[in-house]
Structure formats: structure tokens, C-alpha cells
Amino acid sequence: MKIYKANRKGFINYLLIGSLILPIIVFYLEKSTFTEKPFILLPLLSPLILIFWIYFDTYYKIENNKLIYRSGFLRGKIEILNIKEILKGETKWSGIKPALARNGLIIKFNKYDEVYVAPENNDELISDLIKLNSEIKITE
Template structure:
């Protein structure tokens, strides 16, 4: 079993913290502590969820959060900066096309090693990185 963590864009963290900072500070300054506590709680849950983003290769299966992909069904891997919601904490992403029309966007920290590991299991994957 090999585990790869998601790459993290520092500016993404700054945007998220920035968005939540205003209501936290506003709640403290207006003595609406419930607002601050709620925003801090949401922020903590988000960062906890972010810390759980990983990509696991176990046997011939690739696990991306709750998605299980048979590595032999992967057709193509290509580089993308698509900002669609996905289990990726960076816009420096790769798209994995599998089955007939399925696709998942991920951002492994060590892309080359990750793709090489997939190619060991399925050398017929078309790689466009």
C-alpha cells in the first residue's frame, strides 16, 4: 500500500482563512461569540477534512476519498488546472480518466512518483503530463 498526500497551494489556505477571519473578528468585536465559535468550528472541520485528502494505491485499486478506481480501468492521465471541486488542495492537478466516461481531478504532491506507480500496474495508461 502506497499513500500520496495532496499538494497544498498556500494562497488557497490564505483565501479560506481570510474569508473566515472577518466573521470571527466581527463576532468578537460585537460580542456575538456564537458567530465566532461557529466560524472557528467550521474552519477547524474544513482543515481536518483537508488533512484527510490522500490518494492510496492498494493492490490494483486507487482510493481517492470514498472513490475506488480499478487501476486497470484507467485510460488516460493528463495535466489540468481545472478549478472544479475535487479532492485536491492545489490547482496544479492531474485528471484521471477511467472506465468509459469517468474522471477525477487530484493533486498528488509527488506527481511523477504517483504516475510511475500507476504505470507499474497498468502500463497501457496514456500519460500527457
């Protein structure tokens, strides 16, 4: 079993910083409300918890001839023998996207299925997948 860390560059970092600063700004603008009713801060912290969960729980691994991806609530398995093509250096803006950065890999499998992943090192993941299925077509 080999685990590939997710690439954590780009917009996710700005989203994380913004979600940290927003509750602090709201708290300082209206201190009296939060000292009287501290439970009001909970709706501001909920998105922060979700973003932290996705940020720290995104990874990919190869285990038992399957590529397993996990990103917060997005989880799945792909049979490596069913992978037809990998588009390298692409970014997918819709569909299943358990990734935190751009310029990752679009993995096409089965007949019409595809998933976008963005590991720290695209080439390492591609080479390990090709070792298990040499018929994968790589498109750059």
C-alpha cells in the same frame, strides 16, 4: 500500500487563514453579544471545522490494484486496470475534485469517468500507476 500526500498550495491556504480570522474579527467587533450568548459563535466556526477536515484529510493511496482518494467527504476507489489516460499538469474546475491545488492530474477511467487529484509529486504517482498498468496513456 503507498500513501501520497496532497499538494496544499494555493487558494486553500488563503481560505483557511480567512476562516480563522473572520470569527476573531466578529468577536472583537461585538464582544458584548458573544459574552452574553457564546453559542452564536458556533455558526462562524462551522466552516472552519469543515475546511480543516478537508485540509488535513486529503490524500491518495494505492492498495490492492486500486487508487483510493479521500478528501473530507469525497471518497472513492478507481481500479487501476480501468485507467485509460492521465492528463498531467492540468486543472479541472468542475466535477469530482478531491484536491487542494492546481496543476495536478486528471485521471480518465472507464468510458467517460474522470477525477482530478493533486498529489505533492505528480511524477511519483504516475510512475507507480504505470507499474501496475502499462497501457495508461500520459498526456502533458
